[in-house]
Amino acid sequence: MTQPADINQDNLPPEERRAPRIDQRIKNLSNIFSLLGSDPDQNIHIIVQQACHLLEGSTAMYNRRDERNGSLECWAGCNLPAGYAAAGSSQGHVCNETVFKADQEPVAIEDLGQTPYAQSDPAIRRHGFKSYLGHPVVCKGKTVGSLCILDTRQRAFTDVDIYIISTLARSLALEEERKLAEKEQLRLTARLQQAQKMESIATLAGGIAHQFNNALAVILGNIELIQMDGLVDQRLLRFIEPINQAGQKMVHLTSQLLAYARGGKFQTQVVSSHRFVKEALSLVSHSLSSHVELKTDLDEATDPIEVDGTQIQMLLAAILANASEAIETKGSVTVSLRNATVTADERAKYQGLKPGRHVLLQIADTGKGMDERTRTRIFEPFFTTKFQGRGLGMAAVYGIVKKHGGFVYVDSELGRGAVVSIFLPGALVAREEAEKRIAAQTQRTGTALIVEDEHLVMEVNRAIVEKLGYRVLEAKSGHEALHIARTYKGPIDFALLDVILPDMGGNQIYPKLMELLPNLKVIVCSGFTLDGPAREILNAGAQAFLPKPFSVAVLSKSLDEIFKKP
Numbered sequence: 235m236t237q238p239a240d241i242n243q244d245n246l247p248p249e250e251r252r253a254p255r256i257d258q259r260i261k262n263l264s265n266i267f268s269l270l271g272s273d274p275d276q277n278i279h280i281i282v283q284q285a286c287h288l289l290e291g292s293t294a295m296y297n298r299r300d301e302r303n304g305s306l307e308c309w310a311g312c313n314l315p316a317g318y319a320a321a322g323s324s325q326g327h328v329c330n331e332t333v334f335k336a337d338q339e340p341v342a343i344e345d346l347g348q349t350p351y352a353q354s355d356p357a358i359r360r361h362g363f364k365s366y367l368g369h370p371v372v373c374k375g376k377t378v379g380s381l382c383i384l385d386t387r388q389r390a391f392t393d394v395d396i397y398i399i400s401t402l403a404r405s406l407a408l409e410e411e412r413k414l415a416e417k418e419q420l421r422l423t424a425r426l427q428q429a430q431k432m433e434s435i436a437t438l439a440g441g442i443a444h445q446f447n448n449a450l451a452v453i454l455g456n457i458e459l460i461q462m463d464g465l466v467d468q469r470l471l472r473f474i475e476p477i478n479q480a481g482q483k484m485v486h487l488t489s490q491l492l493a494y495a496r497g498g499k500f501q502t503q504v505v506s507s508h509r510f511v512k513e514a515l516s517l518v519s520h521s522l523s524s525h526v527e528l529k530t531d532l533d534e535a536t537d538p539i540e541v542d543g544t545q546i547q548m549l550l551a552a553i554l555a556n557a558s559e560a561i562e563t564k565g566s567v568t569v570s571l572r573n574a575t576v577t578a579d580e581r582a583k584y585q586g587l588k589p590g591r592h593v594l595l596q597i598a599d600t601g602k603g604m605d606e607r608t609r610t611r612i613f614e615p616f617f618t619t620k621f622q623g624r625g626l627g628m629a630a631v632y633g634i635v636k637k638h639g640g641f642v643y644v645d646s647e648l649g650r651g652a653v654v655s656i657f658l659p660g661a662l663v664a665r666e667e668a669e670k671r672i673a674a675q676t677q678r679t680g681t682a683l684i685v686e687d688e689h690l691v692m693e694v695n696r697a698i699v700e701k702l703g704y705r706v707l708e709a710k711s712g713h714e715a716l717h718i719a720r721t722y723k724g725p726i727d728f729a730l731l732d733v734i735l736p737d738m739g740g741n742q743i744y745p746k747l748m749e750l751l752p753n754l755k756v757i758v759c760s761g762f763t764l765d766g767p768a769r770e771i772l773n774a775g776a777q778a779f780l781p782k783p784f785s786v787a788v789l790s791k792s793l794d795e796i797f798k799k800p
């Protein structure tokens with residue numbers, strides 16, 4: 235560490251004695267920059283030590299302001315007297331003068347004994363300090379602390395002293411700025427890692443859900459057929475029903491997993507947000523316990539939204555269930571809806587939210603709230619704090635909102651309830667909502683082509699289609715499908731087309747099929763959501779999309795719709 239050079243001034247004539255010493259101190263001041271390294275905290279200590287040496291103080295310190303309680307804390311010190319209290323109330327402290335003064339100028343006090351600090355500052359009394367030179371440390375326009383030296387001698391501070399302390403205070407400010415930048419960088423990296431983590435869990439969840447769906451299609455489809463056909467006697471049906479119920483539970487679980495993985499947006503429509511939320515609430519409010527009061531504050535003038543109704547209902551049900559579970563005795567849940575334009579301040583809070591006008595759906599509860607750790611992990615699939623929780627509700631909410639191009643944020647503190655805010659993009663045109671339900675089962679005749687590679691899925695799909703009265707042609711690959719289309723003599727009424735096949739994708743098969751059979755109606759089937767190839771086939775002209783697994787009733791409804799279309 236560079237020390238100020240020890241020049242013997244006694245040999246110089248009196249008028250020349252200060253000049254070379256001033257030069258030397260300024261030279262030493264510029265030398266300190268060569269001592270600074272890459273660690274801002276260490277640099278702060280070096281700067282404080284240099285302040286003590288260059289300004290020849292008894293003690294030097296950097297006192298930092300604690301934003302939470304306004305007190306000062308000695309963050310770095312040089313030659314601190316034994317027993318010096320590093321932190322504590324800043325009441326009556328001489329550094330208050332430097333830190334809280336609006337002009338951000340240095341403060342030089344030749345004789346502390348003449349100031350009220352002699353009484354009010356315990357450190358001055360205890361350690362016998364007689365003079366003080368302090369400079370505020372200003373970072374991005376805000377005083378964050380002060381650099382000061384204290385001396386046990388009375389002394390007048392010169393312009394050079396002030397020049398030195400202001401230069402060192404500026405260097406401290408630069409180190410503080412570097413620390414802020416490093417903190418911001420760490421925060422951004424953590425956010426990126428969190429996003430990457432969510433993405434990779436989503437891929438895993440999507441893969442599992444897909445496999446589950448295929449297996450469930452086989453299990454539930456066969457159960458439905460057994461129940462319909464009366465193949466077994468009553469004694470066996472008693473055992474079959476629990477299998478059915480367990481399977482239905484798994485359908486719900488996989489739909490939540492799928493919702494998390496890709497948002498599970500099957501089909502959207504533009505709806506009046508006010509009417510939609512009102513109706514959805516009436517459908518899902520049964521998930522609230524009887525001791526929970528539901529209040530609503532829905533602005534009728536809220537912009538329309540483009541949503542997948544089933545998905546948003548799933549979202550509301552999951553949030554209401556959580557709110558209800560968080561209310562232990564009596565309490566209320568308030569659902570509000572309005573247009574919201576996000577301000578710059580709010581954007582800092584809602585990191586990642588797009589600027590501009592949104593439809594804001596908020597669900598606030600008066601329950602027990604959650605700690606910060608829970609709040610930050612709430613959207614992770616399988617994260618739960620409940621004994622029998624699965625940890626999928628909020629994961630599904632996250633996926634659904636993301637898929638709708640929206641943003642979700644949870645505000646909560648222990649003991650203070652929770653507010654879930656969902657920002658959705660407003661849709662420009664409002665259209666009428668869903669059509670009426672179509673009768674589930676109608677007996678039909680005709681021929682269907684099923685393109686599906688998985689044997690068991692083919693079996694159950696075949697049975698479902700036959701149940702509706704169709705004759706079935708099976709194709710286990712794209713080539714087989716095209717061969718049938720080329721060679722089958724009679725008319726083919728519709729095709730159930732899987733998206734992923736061993737030899738080619740459904741999106742490649744579709745145009746070739748249409749070339750051969752231009753009037754063919756095609757229903758795209760997939761365990762995945764309406765994305766990628768499935769969306770491509772629909773865009774190319776296919777009539778409908780069915781997520782696997784589907785029941786006789788669902789296929790029947792879909793067929794009714796496509797045969798109604800011109």
Ligand SMILES: Nc1ncnc2c1ncn2[C@@H]1O[C@H](COP(=O)(O)OP(=O)(O)OP(=O)(O)O)[C@@H](O)[C@H]1O
Pocket residue numbers: 552556557560599601602603604608612617618619620622623624625626627628629651652
């Ligand atoms: N409104 C709320 N108030 C307090 N804590 C909540 C609230 N909503 C969610 N949480 C916390 O977040 C966790 C995750 O919620 P999530 O809905 O994903 O799973 P879960 O409710 O535990 O299980 P399930 O899959 O059955 O919904 C909960 O276990 C709970 O600790």
Ligand SMILES: [Mg+2]
Pocket residue numbers: 552555556626627628
């Ligand atoms: Mg839940």
